Amino acid sequence: MMKTRNLPVGPHFMNGDIACAEGAIAVGCRFFAGYPITPATEIAEHLSQRMPELGGIYVQMEDEIASMAAIIGASYSGLKAMTATSGPGFTLMQENIGLAIMTEAPCVIVDVMRGGPSTGQPTMPGQQDVMQAKWGSHGDYGIIALSPSSVQEMFNLTIEAFNLSETYRVPTLLMGDEIVGHMWEKVVIPSGEKIKIVNRKKANGPPEEYMPFRADADLVPPMACFGEGYRFHATGLTHNEHGFPQTSSSEVQTKLVRRLCDKIQMNSDKIIKVEEVMLDDAEVVVVAYGIVARAALSAVRKARENGIKAGLLRLVTLWPFPEKQVARAAQKAKLIVVPEMNCGQMVREVERAAKTTPVVFLSKLGEEPHTPMEILEAIRKGM
């Protein structure tokens, strides 16, 4: 076993990409495969330096398809593995994100979102990949996606993403954006004992009885890794609990795909995190996530100063969608305001959960996120 260097405990001034890389190291990620892309490149650069110091592996692959495939291979070989990219690369990864879902490979994918579609705006922020995060790979599945609003959260939520991924054996997405990725802020790295680390359930018992895809009560199967003597098979094809392909049975397909969805949906209360600010008496609720939530918080405070009962519901978890939390806030509110850096993506989910409460959507594309004044203006107009 390699000796490991201590965490750089204490306060630091760093950018979000580096904070994400340090978060990965802190939670025990020891394999990174990636391909350079703005604005996520700094994650790869930092890990190319840090991984060898810790006995971990950094490898630059030939493209994002290969990067995603390599982290699944590393995950199945027992390491915590991550890749990082932006929109165009995230699209290329969708194929093997599907493979990670089907073979239940724990891994983390960081998408530092920029403006799209296509090559779009490499150096500008966006929130245009949040629906791709949910629906990007073909077929039905459950997935987890988190949305950091600060550099500190790039660190914290990377740790959280690994813990969720290891718990549920599902690829977990950290949906940052160009601003949280490139912005420099204070980050406090806690000492090791204060960091919660979750490791996957390991297979135990005699290898001849091991069924790689037989789930426990939490719908998650214990995981064996290559070289441990279990001699198991895994495939992207529809498979039974033995891991063997069974592609013509509606029973096997139904059981497998429902479980892949249910293991996330039925555990959603344990997964979902939101931040609720002044919601108790809020008549107007701003629902926001990522960097936009920072401007939203400022707008809500200004509205309060002007005597408007405003509150903020910040979605830390994007997927599974915090439906109950939105519904609860909507019940008491007269108006919901949803600012997003896209043409209207999470707002559709908000509308669905808000039922009859009117929802105002604030779209912003191209350059900077909404200013607090723009959000305040929408709050004022609506009330």
Add this chain to the structure above:
Amino acid sequence: MVQETVTPIVHPFSKYLREEMMPHIWCPGCGNGILMNSFVHALDELKLDLDKIVVVSGIGCIGRTAGYINTDSFHTTHGRALAFATGVKLANPELEVVVISGDGDLFAIGGNHFIHAARRNIGIKVLCANNLTYGMTGGQQGPTTPLDSVTTTSVYGNIEHPFNLVHLAAASGATYVARWTSLHVRRLTQSIKKMMGKEGFCFVEMLSPCPEIFGRYNKMRSGLEMMGWFKSASVVENFSDPAKADITPDKIVVGEFVDIEKLSFEKMLHEKISEINEKAMEKVS
């Protein structure tokens, strides 16, 4: 009364196969079983620890091999076997990682991964069943389909120049390259044994008869006819120039083409990691 006990007959190679996966999906006359047989013979002769072997396949007829071999195994998405295997080999270099896949999987959709895995010289052993077509989807033109061949998507005759796989592997940096046909079973097994003992990226191609699909459209309707072609056209030219080893109706150059020594990627990487890790520890203490 004489009591007789009947001992069930167990094939000596049963331990290498997942019998619960049988029957296999391959057609009569297909060469994939010969490739699998040669691989199993090589494992048996080398007495390798089956717990430390990972067989990775892509998509296609031969891609099902991963499910048939009784080691750890993984059946990836189309073309991605080598990229997945790269993650495995780097994460745990003690594992013997073998990719068994087809020409379409490795050289069309997976072509980029192939040349880069070979360039890095990562210690993955690649066994390719080349049937000159896309068998599983019913016989379409592919990157190895010979000129003028008829397929379901080149009904007027193929006008695309095919890849010469041994040339491509050699040029990309492989440390061991060989080509045989399903007729050269012993030599194929010897080549597999040899590559399993080598460091770095190794590539063995086996021309596989596909009478049901490729042969059907190209006047070789039986396995015997396809084997007849291999027999009449094959010429053993060990260590000849792989650039001149194109597969034509008249000549199939077989043999070993490359056998060189070169430090593997995983060895270089892990040596570097140890060195940097040591230094980093000194800084801390």
